[in-house]
Amino acid sequence: MERLLEVEDLHVSFKTYGGEVQAVRGVNFHVNKGEVLAIVGESGSGKSVTAKTIMGLLPKKVSRISSGVVTFEEDDLLTYSKKEMQKVKGSKISLISQDPMTSLNPTMKIGHQIDESLKLHTDLSKMERKSRVLELLTLVGIPNVEERYSQYPHELSGGMRQRVLIAVALACEPQLIIADEPTTALDVTIQAQILDLLKDLQQRLDTSILIITHDLGVVAEVAQRVAVMYAGVVVESGSVEEIFANPNHPYTWGLLGSIPKQRQDGARERLIPIEGTPPDLFSPPKGCPFAARCEYAMDICVEKMPDSTYLTTDHASKCWLNDSRAKKPKEVAMAGRSR
C-alpha cells in the first residue's frame, strides 16, 4: 500500500513560564493512500500538537521541533518555507481544527470564508464559486443555505460552526484531511451524515483521512487503523478490528473500559475512569509514561521505555508485558480484557 503521510520520531516542546513542556516525545505513524487513520488518546497527550506540526501551525516563538521527519509526497514538510506550506494547505492537505470559533474569522460572513479558499486554490468563476459554496454547505448538512451563507460565525450554533470548518476543509478536495475532533459538537444524526460524507470522499476520491477523536464509536464507524497516544507517544497501533477485539496495552484497556455500558436493567453503574493523572510533561518519566497508573506495572516499567512489540505485522504495542521475561503475561492480559 502506498504511504501518503509518514511521521517519524517527532519531538515537539513548548517554552512556558514554568519550564519546557515536552508535548510530543517521539511519535511515529503513517497514513496510507485512501485510508482513514484514527488517533485516540488521553486529553493533553499531544494529538493536536502533532496535527499542528504537520500543518506548520505551531506558534513559532515558543515552540521547538527538536527532531522528526514528516514525509508527504516524498518531501519533508518540516523543511518547507511558509510560502511552500501555504500552497499545500487547503489544496493538498487541509486541517479541520479543534476550535471552530478561533479558526473562523468573526468579522466575515461564512459563505465568504469558504469562497476565500476556492479563490486561492481554483480558477472557478465567481458564479461557479458561489454555487460550489452552497453545495458544500449542503453537503455538510447545513440547512437553509441561502440564508446561512451571509451569516456571521456568532450567529450559528456550535455544531453549525464546526460544519462550516468542515466545508472549508473539503472545498478543494485535498488528498489528505486532518480532522481534529471534527464531530465533537455534533448531534448523532449530523455526525452520522458527516461520517458518511468522509467515507464517501475516501471511496470516491481516494482521500486519506487522519481523524483525531476520543469517541470510540466514531473510530469504529470510519477508521481502518488506530493509533493510541499517551503522554506524547503512540503506545499502541493496529487495525480497528485488532484494537477493539485484541487490545494489548493497559492504557487501551482502560480506554475501552471507561465507556458507559448500555444499561438493560436501568441500574446506574458508576463509570470506571483510569485512576490517577497523566505525568507532568515538564519532566516526563524515563520509563513508560503510563506506569504510574498501570495496575500491571513492574520494576522495569519505571526504569525504561519499552520498544514496540509487533503482535501482527500491523499491530504494535509498547508494553513490557509483551517481553518474554515478564511474568504470566497471558493471565495479566486476560484480566485486563475482561474489565
Added chain:
Amino acid sequence: MSDSLVDVQQVKKHFPIGGNQTLKAVDDISFSIQKGETLGLVGESGSGKSTLGRTIVGLEGATSGSITYKGKDVSTLGRKEARETNRTMQMIFQDPQASLNPRMKVMDIIAEGIDAHGLWKGKKRKERVFQLLERVGLQADHAKRYPHEFSGGQRQRIGIARALAVEPEFIVADEPISALDVSIQAQIVNLMEDLRQDSDLTYLFIAHDLGMVQHISDRIGVMYLGGMMELADSDQLFQETLHPYTQALLSANPVPDPAVTNSRERILLEGDPPSPVNPPSGCRFRTRCPHAMDICSEVVPEWKEQQAGHWVACHLYNE
C-alpha cells in the same frame, strides 16, 4: 410542583436577523427542573439547546415567557437577589476556547467568581483553586499558565473548575465533556455525580452523546427546531419512545463496537431541517415525520403529559 428548582413557562427567545425577520431559536417551551436532579437535553444541532440554557441562567433575556428560580420570577429580582442568583446558577460553556479570557492566568480565571462575590481571599482562594484543578484532573501548577497553553480537553476542564468555584446550586453544563477522552469523561461525570450527592446540585446537562446522557440523567428532554418534543424519565425515553423525532435520533447513535455498527438500522430523516425563521405550521417536525397526517400541518400539537411524567407534543397521541 412544590420541589421544582427551575420552572420554565412558555419561554421564547427570538433573534432579530434583519429585514424584519426573526429567528425563533427557542419557541414556546415549558418544563421544570426538580431540585437535585440531572435533566439531560438532547436534539439536533441548531435546535436551540444552548440558547435555552443561556436564557435560563440569564445570559440572554427571554423574548417572552417566565423563568422561575426557587419560587421567584428571575426578571423581578432586586439587585442583591439577582447577584446571589448569579452566583448560585453557573454555566459551563460549549466553546471553552471562546469563553476563557486569553490574557488571564488560569488562577485568575477560575477565581473570577470567587473574587466577584468576595468569597475567599489570599491563601484560602489559592487553595480553593488548587483543589478545583485537582478535582477536574489537572495539576496545581497549571494555575500559572494561560489558556492557549492547554489542550482542548484541558481548557474544557478549566471551564468546569470555574463554574464549580463559587459553590453553585444549579449548573447548566453545555456539552461539558464532549472534548474529553472517555477516561476523563468518566472522571468528570463521576465528579458531577459526587457533587450532586454531597451538595445537592442540580444540573441541566446538554449533550449529544446519548449513551452518556442516558447514564447521567434522571430525565431527558428532546428538542427540535426550537421546540420541546418529548420529556421523560431517562430509561422510559429509551424504552418507550413516543415521539417520531426521538425515535430517529436514538436510531442514529453510534455504538463503540465495529461488529454492531455494521448491523444496526438507522431511521434516516428525509429532507432538511426547516428554517427556524419560518418554522412549519402546526407541528414543527411534520415536514420530516414518517407518520405525518393532515392535522399535523393545521394544529400545533399540545404539550401534554401522556403518561405519568412522560410529556410529548405529537398528534399521534391525541384522541
